[in-house]
Amino acid sequence: MNVTPSIEAVQRKFEALRAGMNEAVRRRWAAAEARSLGRGGISLVAKATGLSRSAIRRGLKELEQGVTLDIHRARRHGGGRKKATEKDTTLLSDLEVLVEPATRGDPMSPLRWTCKSTVKLAAELSHRGHAIDPSTVGRLLRQTGYSLQSNRKTREGGKHPDRNAQFEHINALVRAFHRRGEPVISVDAKKKELVGDFKNAGREWHPKAKPSEVRVYDFVDKELGKVLPYGVYDVGANEGWVSVGVTHDTPAFATSTIRTWWLEMGRERYARAKELLIIADSGGSNSARARLWKVELQHLADEMGLRISVSHLPPGTSKWNKIEHRMFCHITHNWRGRPLESREIVVNLIGSTTTEKGLHIQAALDTDDNPLGIKVTNHEMESLRIKRNKFHGEWNYVFIPNVV
Numbered sequence: 001m002n003v004t005p006s007i008e009a010v011q012r013k014f015e016a017l018r019a020g021m022n023e024a025v026r027r028r029w030a031a032a033e034a035r036s037l038g039r040g041g042i043s044l045v046a047k048a049t050g051l052s053r054s055a056i057r058r059g060l061k062e063l064e065q066g067v068t069l070d071i072h073r074a075r076r077h078g079g080g081r082k083k084a085t086e087k088d089t090t091l092l093s094d095l096e097v098l099v100e101p102a103t104r105g106d107p108m109s110p111l112r113w114t115c116k117s118t119v120k121l122a123a124e125l126s127h128r129g130h131a132i133d134p135s136t137v138g139r140l141l142r143q144t145g146y147s148l149q150s151n152r153k154t155r156e157g158g159k160h161p162d163r164n165a166q167f168e169h170i171n172a173l174v175r176a177f178h179r180r181g182e183p184v185i186s187v188d189a190k191k192k193e194l195v196g197d198f199k200n201a202g203r204e205w206h207p208k209a210k211p212s213e214v215r216v217y218d219f220v221d222k223e224l225g226k227v228l229p230y231g232v233y234d235v236g237a238n239e240g241w242v243s244v245g246v247t248h249d250t251p252a253f254a255t256s257t258i259r260t261w262w263l264e265m266g267r268e269r270y271a272r273a274k275e276l277l278i279i280a281d282s283g284g285s286n287s288a289r290a291r292l293w294k295v296e297l298q299h300l301a302d303e304m305g306l307r308i309s310v311s312h313l314p315p316g317t318s319k320w321n322k323i324e325h326r327m328f329c330h331i332t333h334n335w336r337g338r339p340l341e342s343r344e345i346v347v348n349l350i351g352s353t354t355t356e357k358g359l360h361i362q363a364a365l366d367t368d369d370n371p372l373g374i375k376v377t378n379h380e381m382e383s384l385r386i387k388r389n390k391f392h393g394e395w396n397y398v399f400i401p402n403v404v
Helices: 007-020 023-037 041-049 053-065 091-099 118-127 134-143 163-179 251-269 291-304 322-334 343-351 378-382
Strands: 184-189 226-234 239-245 275-280 307-312 360-366 386-388 396-399
Touching: 007 023, 007 041, 023 041, 023 053, 041 053, 091 118, 091 134, 118 134, 163 184, 163 275, 163 307, 184 251, 184 322, 226 251, 226 322, 226 343, 239 251, 239 322, 239 343, 251 275, 251 291, 251 360, 291 307, 291 378, 291 396, 322 343, 343 360
Parallel strands: 184 275, 239 360, 275 307
Antiparallel strands: 184 226, 226 239, 307 396, 386 396
């Protein structure tokens, strides 16, 4: 006597096989099982497998007609859900107009001045009569070559026609100074840093689940304020000095830092020096156009008794300043993930920065007031003993010390 298997038995058999079956194979298997059960087989198999009765009946029809089974194809040609772009022929073009309004000739795009998230793109497409959800928008963007990307710093501003020639001029000067054993320094100011228990980018090792707790909001602490590191990097010796200021980045602060480097580090190393070459950016406190910068450098040349040559990097090329990628980047890496809770901590972290190539840095706090807005008279400018180079004298000049 034949015994009809229970729903559980058919279900166990189906679960054991389903991992290796596609839609077509599942349909045929369910149909064969239902046919072997006889009357009521379709309903029992449908309950056990979750397949619809119509799918099982379709499988029975295929078995009766002897339709050849293609195990690599689940549906017949043309079967399945149509792609969104096939059903809606203008969907893709409208999406591209929203994503890139400037290049697609739609300066009045409603999303021109907003973040182009998939949610906002889907909402705007819906307003234009397209039935679409955010996940489909994301899929279409990926299919057409778009991806989520952040900004990348590559543009350097307007390229000066003599940019490369100025770099060659600077390189020639550096080589000449080094051949003569004269010091060459690269100078610049690092960005201002908040002092206090504020979040600092990066991570460092701590006991598990015990991160350093910092403030939620980055409001300036009225007592601690901010600090401004200004650095001097000795190109030949691979060492530097950083003065940590507490007021403003001014030409007076910049030249004061150079003076301190000379007294603390440079004078001993270059006891026989007659010249000093300073490589600086074209902007900031050491700007090529800053009148106070030049007046202060003349005072410095007089004090040190050295000819001070200055060469500025072309506008928009500050990232090529050696102090940036030979000193400042290592300072930032050294204090990553650590709150700069006090000025002392800032100074100590800078001073303890080293590299495998032997970088050595000294640092000190500079609490002097460096007020803004100091005016330089024409008479002071005329009194400068400055000699400008024939090649871009605004970028390349020398201060001759006044002999006492």
